[in-house]
Amino acid sequence: xxxxxxxxxxxxxxxxxxxxxxxxxxxxxxxxxxxxxxxxxxxxxxxxxxxxxxxxxxxxxxxxxxxxxxxxxxxxxxxxxxxxxxxxxxxxxxxxxxxxxxxxxxxxxxxxxxxxxxxxxxxxxxxxxxxxxxxxxxxxxxxxxxxxxxxxxxxxxxxxxxxxxxxxxxxxxxxxxxx
Amino acid sequence: xxxxxxxxxxxxxxxxxxxxxxxxxxxxxxxxxxxxxxxxxxxxxxxxxxxxxxxxxxxxxxxxxxxxxxxxxxxxxxxxxxxxxxxxxxxxxxxxxxxxxxxxxxxxxxxxxxxxxxxxxxxxxxxxxxxxxxxxxxxxxxxxxxxxxxxxxxxxxxxxxxxxxxxxxxxxxxxxxxxxxxxxxxxxxxxxxxxxxxxxxxxxxxxxxxxxxxxxxxxxxxxxxxxxxxxxxxxxxxxxxxxxxxxxxxxxxxxxxxxxxxxxxxxxxxxxxxxxxxxxxxxxxxxxxxxxxxxxxxxxxxxxxxxxxxxxxxxxxxxxxxxxxxxxxxxxxxxxxxxxxxxxxxxxxxxxxxxxxxxxxxxxxxxxxxxxxxxxxxxxxxxxxxxxxxxxxxxxxxxxxxxxxxxxxxxxxxxxxxxxxxxxxxxxxxxxxxxxxxxxxxxxxxx
Numbered sequence: 001x002x003x004x005x006x007x008x009x010x011x012x013x014x015x016x017x018x019x020x021x022x023x024x025x026x027x028x029x030x031x032x033x034x035x036x037x038x039x040x041x042x043x044x045x046x047x048x049x050x051x052x053x054x055x056x057x058x059x060x061x062x063x064x065x066x067x068x069x070x071x072x073x074x075x076x077x078x079x080x081x082x083x084x085x086x087x088x089x090x091x092x093x094x095x096x097x098x099x100x101x102x103x104x105x106x107x108x109x110x111x112x113x114x115x116x117x118x119x120x121x122x123x124x125x126x127x128x129x130x131x132x133x134x135x136x137x138x139x140x141x142x143x144x145x146x147x148x149x150x151x152x153x154x155x156x157x158x159x160x161x162x163x164x165x166x167x168x169x170x171x172x173x174x175x176x177x178x179x
Numbered sequence: 180x181x182x183x184x185x186x187x188x189x190x191x192x193x194x195x196x197x198x199x200x201x202x203x204x205x206x207x208x209x210x211x212x213x214x215x216x217x218x219x220x221x222x223x224x225x226x227x228x229x230x231x232x233x234x235x236x237x238x239x240x241x242x243x244x245x246x247x248x249x250x251x252x253x254x255x256x257x258x259x260x261x262x263x264x265x266x267x268x269x270x271x272x273x274x275x276x277x278x279x280x281x282x283x284x285x286x287x288x289x290x291x292x293x294x295x296x297x298x299x300x301x302x303x304x305x306x307x308x309x310x311x312x313x314x315x316x317x318x319x320x321x322x323x324x325x326x327x328x329x330x331x332x333x334x335x336x337x338x339x340x341x342x343x344x345x346x347x348x349x350x351x352x353x354x355x356x357x358x359x360x361x362x363x364x365x366x367x368x369x370x371x372x373x374x375x376x377x378x379x380x381x382x383x384x385x386x387x388x389x390x391x392x393x394x395x396x397x398x399x400x401x402x403x404x405x406x407x408x409x410x411x412x413x414x415x416x417x418x419x420x421x422x423x424x425x426x427x428x429x430x431x432x433x434x435x436x437x438x439x440x441x442x443x444x445x446x447x448x449x450x451x452x453x454x455x456x457x458x459x460x461x462x463x464x465x466x467x468x469x470x471x472x473x474x475x476x477x478x479x480x481x482x483x484x485x486x487x488x489x490x491x492x493x494x495x496x497x498x499x500x501x502x503x504x505x506x507x508x509x510x511x512x513x514x515x516x517x518x519x520x521x522x523x524x525x526x527x528x529x530x531x532x533x534x535x536x537x538x539x540x541x542x543x544x545x546x547x548x549x550x551x552x553x554x555x556x557x558x559x560x561x562x563x564x565x566x567x568x569x570x571x572x573x574x575x576x577x578x579x580x581x582x583x584x585x586x587x588x589x590x591x592x593x594x595x596x597x598x599x600x601x602x603x604x605x606x607x608x609x610x611x612x613x614x615x616x617x618x619x620x621x622x623x624x625x626x
Contacts, residue, residue, distance in 0.1 A: 038361060044346065045346070081348065098267045099468055099526050102522070103424075104426070137266075139307065141270050142431050143430075144424070151308040177309050
């Protein structure tokens with residue numbers, strides 16, 4: 001199954017900025033009238049880009065915006081692996097671990113990042129900056145080993161390159177990719 | 180070998196990702212030709228003549244798929260581009276969309292004209308979010324130039340093109356799962372029939388084609404279907420993008436004429452330049468993780484000793500005993516140091532992770548295969564585990580709604596068929612198996 005994580009129940013109120021609501025509205029307008037549910041994945045991506053993760057109140061609010069039942073958002077958010085259903089670090093390193101990346105050293109890369117950040121897979125550093133996750137095939141098989149962070153690919157990685165990358169993220173010198 | 184480029188012809192042209200340079204190099208001329216001089220039926224006819232086959236993996240004739248599209252009065256039809264590239268080993272569509280986004284945009288309008296679709300969608304995997312922005316920019320440019328929108332180039336044909344992301348699910352590359360996802364639902368494949376050509380997106384007739392398939396339509400209409408069919412061998416016509424990865428000197432995306440030898444592709448100076456670090460070839464998965472693995476002695480030659488060619492037919496020569504498949508063109512190469520058991524476990528873990536869970540044989544079977552393979556890989560397996568895998572395999576294969584079950588079962592069956600002694604060695608030498616890899620196999624298993 002794609003996902004085993006259960007969404008975390010929180011009652012913390014959620015606030016979508018005007019800019020976010022505007023982007024969501026434009027996404028909905030792309031689909032024919034009555035088919036607004038098709039924008040659900042875009043809305044989840046947009047909400048996650050602004051809020052960092054997808055909480056139950058966030059899903060409830062998306063349901064409200066799309067005029068659908070909350071369960072319709074829950075079942076989608078729990079199916080697709082890109083949505084973080086619990087709080088994560090500011091920078092989530094998703095390291096591809098599938099066959100072609102493994103052939104060129106992804107196992108060793110994952111181990112190295114874990115040691116460097118002093119966390120295991122699925123964990124977040126104490127300062128809340130980094131979360132280490134593994135991902136199944138990210139579609140960069142010829143450019144591995146690689147990781148994705150905030151919609152940006154970092155490819156042809158070596159221990160030295162990944163150390164430099166961690167430092168750059170710490171310094172805040174890498175802009176997010178898309179969204 | 181003479182190697183024409185149809186998709187990547189202008190790859191090296193600076194600025195080809197922008198509309199002005201694209202137009203300067205003949206971009207959107209083919210769309211104009213079709214809209215002004217050809218009927219939709221004539222466009223479909225050229226695609227049929229070209230012999231183009233689906234480039235996403237299944238290899239189904241595109242013209243035939245198009246001709247199945249139902250055309251009831253008063254109901255919209257849709258073209259959906261499958262840009263959910265997620266078959267391990269495959270990264271060709273990403274390359275094409277990033278480098279020459281307007282080729283896909285032009286091809287979407289052109290193909291939609293042939294199918295009578297006034298709206299089309301590109302469903303792109305969420306991990307390619309940066310490409311979504313590249314495509315949206317290209318689409319905006321095309322609207323501004325009048326290649327999209329109302330009454331395109333005075334033809335009376337209206338078309339809107341929308342690009343929308345997935346959320347990280349391999350299964351959404353299956354066309355009915357993709358449609359479910361595009362409707363804003365979980366990506367559970369649908370029971371067929373009805374096929375999408377009759378009931379697809381929102382219950383309307385829909386064609387779903389891979390990025391590369393749609394992109395090929397531009398050169399087919401530009402040069403004529405017969406000219407396209409003249410490239411290649413037999414039923415493998417035209418050019419194909421191959422994404423090469425694994426232990427190669429020069430991995431990457433290459434456009435080849437179908438019919439090139441596998442030998443040239445792996446070792447040729449213009450292509451992958453051989454195995455990295457001076458090592459020997461151990462095995463190859465030539466068409467994405469779902470196709471059978473070939474041991475080194477069946478990669479460049481068929482079992483009959485003929486040259487193996489990069490065609491649908493030659494790669495499949497020998498069936499599942501001694502052949503494989505061209506599939507998506509995800510060409511994965513293993514050097515002598517790689518462990519087949521570990522790789523088989525890794526692929527199975529992928530399928531177990533990506534199973535949508537709706538069919539028990541796939542949901543349970545992939546999970547059990549993963550557990551058994553992990554046991555073997557870590558030296559805790561028994562000899563009968565190897566037969567247990569074959570047994571689970573048979574219970575999955577053919578018993579599921581979509582092909583993910585088969586895709587998970589076939590690589591395991593092929594790995595055991597060709598590399599059984601390596602699996603057995605993991606059982607008989609559990610400690611040694613943790614410290615070194617088995618190496619090359621020398622004795623072909625008799626088919």
